[in-house]
Amino acid sequence: MLTAIVVGVSTTGVALALLIRIYRYYGTLEEPELLQRMQE
Amino acid sequence: MTAHAPVLIVVIPLAIAVLVPLVSLRSDQWARSLVLLALLGAMTCAAIALAQTLSTGPWHYHLGGWEPPWGIEYVLDPLSSGMALLISAVAILVAIYAGPHLSGWAASRSGLFSSLFLLLNTGLLGIVVTGDFFNLYVFLEISSLAAYALLASGTIQATVATFRYLIIGTIAATFYLLGVGYLYALTGTLNMADVAARLPAVADSSPFVVAVIFIAVGLSIKAALFPMHGWLPDAYAYAPPTVIGFISAVMSKVSIYALFRVLYFILHPAEIVGQTLTVLSWAAAIAILAGSLLAVAQRDIRRMLAYSSVGQMGYIMLGLALGTRTALIGALLHMLNHSIMKGCLFLAAGGIQWRTGSCNLDDFAGISRRMPFTMAAIVVAAISMIGLPPTAGFFSKWYLVTGAIQVHAWVFVAVLIGSSLLSAVYFFRVVEWAYLREPERDATPAIERQDLPVQMLIPILLLATSILLLGLFNQTVISRVIQYALPQEGF
Numbered sequence: 001m002l003t004a005i006v007v008g009v010s011t012t013g014v015a016l017a018l019l020i021r022i023y024r025y026y027g028t029l030e031e032p033e034l035l036q037r038m039q040e
Numbered sequence: 041m042t043a044h045a046p047v048l049i050v051v052i053p054l055a056i057a058v059l060v061p062l063v064s065l066r067s068d069q070w071a072r073s074l075v076l077l078a079l080l081g082a083m084t085c086a087a088i089a090l091a092q093t094l095s096t097g098p099w100h101y102h103l104g105g106w107e108p109p110w111g112i113e114y115v116l117d118p119l120s121s122g123m124a125l126l127i128s129a130v131a132i133l134v135a136i137y138a139g140p141h142l143s144g145w146a147a148s149r150s151g152l153f154s155s156l157f158l159l160l161n162t163g164l165l166g167i168v169v170t171g172d173f174f175n176l177y178v179f180l181e182i183s184s185l186a187a188y189a190l191l192a193s194g195t196i197q198a199t200v201a202t203f204r205y206l207i208i209g210t211i212a213a214t215f216y217l218l219g220v221g222y223l224y225a226l227t228g229t230l231n232m233a234d235v236a237a238r239l240p241a242v243a244d245s246s247p248f249v250v251a252v253i254f255i256a257v258g259l260s261i262k263a264a265l266f267p268m269h270g271w272l273p274d275a276y277a278y279a280p281p282t283v284i285g286f287i288s289a290v291m292s293k294v295s296i297y298a299l300f301r302v303l304y305f306i307l308h309p310a311e312i313v314g315q316t317l318t319v320l321s322w323a324a325a326i327a328i329l330a331g332s333l334l335a336v337a338q339r340d341i342r343r344m345l346a347y348s349s350v351g352q353m354g355y356i357m358l359g360l361a362l363g364t365r366t367a368l369i370g371a372l373l374h375m376l377n378h379s380i381m382k383g384c385l386f387l388a389a390g391g392i393q394w395r396t397g398s399c400n401l402d403d404f405a406g407i408s409r410r411m412p413f414t415m416a417a418i419v420v421a422a423i424s425m426i427g428l429p430p431t432a433g434f435f436s437k438w439y440l441v442t443g444a445i446q447v448h449a450w451v452f453v454a455v456l457i458g459s460s461l462l463s464a465v466y467f468f469r470v471v472e473w474a475y476l477r478e479p480e481r482d483a484t485p486a487i488e489r490q491d492l493p494v495q496m497l498i499p500i501l502l503l504a505t506s507i508l509l510l511g512l513f514n515q516t517v518i519s520r521v522i523q524y525a526l527p528q529e530g531f
Contacts (some may be wrong), residue, residue, distance in 0.1 A: 003174070003178055004177075004217060007177075007178065007181045007213075010181075010185060011181070011185065011206070011210050014185055014188050014189060014206065015203065015206050015207075015210075018188070018192055018199055018202060018203045018206065019203065021192070021196070021199050022196070022199055022200055022203065025196045025199075026196075034200070038197065038200065
């Protein structure tokens with residue numbers, strides 16, 4: 001139980017770190033906009 | 041020391057993973073030797089364990105001296121110690137290969153990279169050796185978290201692809217956890233052997249059906265079985281080549297190993313398991329066809345290899361789902377072979393990308409003269425992927441097809457053979473571009489012969505050689521190891 005919470009928190013941490021990296025590069029987190037900018 | 045070999049398989053990489061970032065601040069060279077030493081230590085322990093279990097039977101190790109149903113137990117049988125040996129051996133080769141790739145990086149960054157790589161190994165080795173359902177979940181998440189961080193260390197596209205993988209991977213792990221939760225509610229234990237012993241009383245209840253389906257779905261997503269493979273191609277195509285060489289070679293195999301362990305060794309007598317296996321066999325057949333067809337459509341070599349992986353995971357899953365002795369031997373042999381072949385292909389393709397900056401088929405024209413050894417390794421691995429004798433791939437496909445014929449599953453026989461033809465299409469196209477097409481004179485200036493540095497070349501060539509050796513000595517591998525790795529009762 002406790003372990004699953006710890007795992008959940010660390011997964012969220014990694015996910016947020018990835019989101020910050022994506023946001024810094026593309027300046028957005030809106031999915032359609034993001035996909036459009038990735039196409040360019 | 042040897043009495044503690046089962047736990048040392050996991051503890052050595054874990055402990056060194058903490059040390060490596062600190063050491064790398066002082067000396068990069070030391071850090072890299074430390075990584076190699078840690079993996080070598082894990083491999084030695086796995087080899088000791090394999091030799092021991094082959095002579096005296098399964099080896100149960102109780103962590104901290106607590107007796108099994110309460111404490112965590114590590115169980116090493118020929119299957120798990122064989123997998124541990126495979127994982128650590130591939131890891132050593134990849135760690136050597138990573139040298140030139142990391143040399144341009146800042147010390148702190150390359151130290152963290154090595155540390156994550158060791159953590160990924162810890163997780164995978166842990167999944168393989170553990171005999172406890174919840175411990176398996178923890179190791180599954182350790183390996184996944186390390187893999188997310190490693191995959192995201194590539195380009196910005198890799199980060200986006202990894203984010204998608206993270207969401208899907210977390211859902212998969214949650215499915216597994218929920219399944220384990222149901223099992224715990226039913227049996228009151230998390231120890232795998234104990235669950236197996238208490239199974240007959242609960243095997244007909246509907247929560248048990250839910251548990252089996254949740255565990256099977258969770259682990260199939262991790263293994264990228266066809267309808268759940270969406271995360272794989274992007275993640276494989278953009279990630280750093282070193283990482284992907286390792287992840288494609290062993291990580292998805294470990295999920296299939298876990299599924300095999302749960303369905304065949306623990307929950308096997310239950311009726312629902314048989315039905316789950318039937319569903320998995322059809323999913324696997326579709327995976328084989330879809331993976332091969334999508335691979336034919338790709339121009340980017342790494343994306344092509346990624347889709348081919350989807351197909352090949354289908355091969356392994358189909359063998360497991362058919363469940364006859366021959367099919368299971370084929371599945372396990374293909375697990376071993378595919379690790380080596382795909383590892384070799386991804387490392388070589390990554391090397392070409394590292395040297396030329398492109399992995400597009402159009403830029404492969406004339407590459408055979410520029411990088412002859414790397415291309416030779418690709419050709420050997422490609423022949424093995426298609427399944428031509430005397431390479432390793434032929435023999436595992438032979439067992440799989442024979443297994444399918446034994447149960448008169450003619451559709452699956454057709455699928456297996458048809459997909460081999462499709463893989464011939466996409467691999468011979470690579471060979472054609474590399475060996476027969478002339479590069480356009482004006483587009484590329486002077487092409488001089490310049491193969492990869494020795495550090496990168498040796499792992500690739502070693503893998504290519506072992507493809508041939510595995511093909512020639514497949515009988516020995518089966519009679520010495522694989523036949524003992526099968527579930528013993530009822531086969």
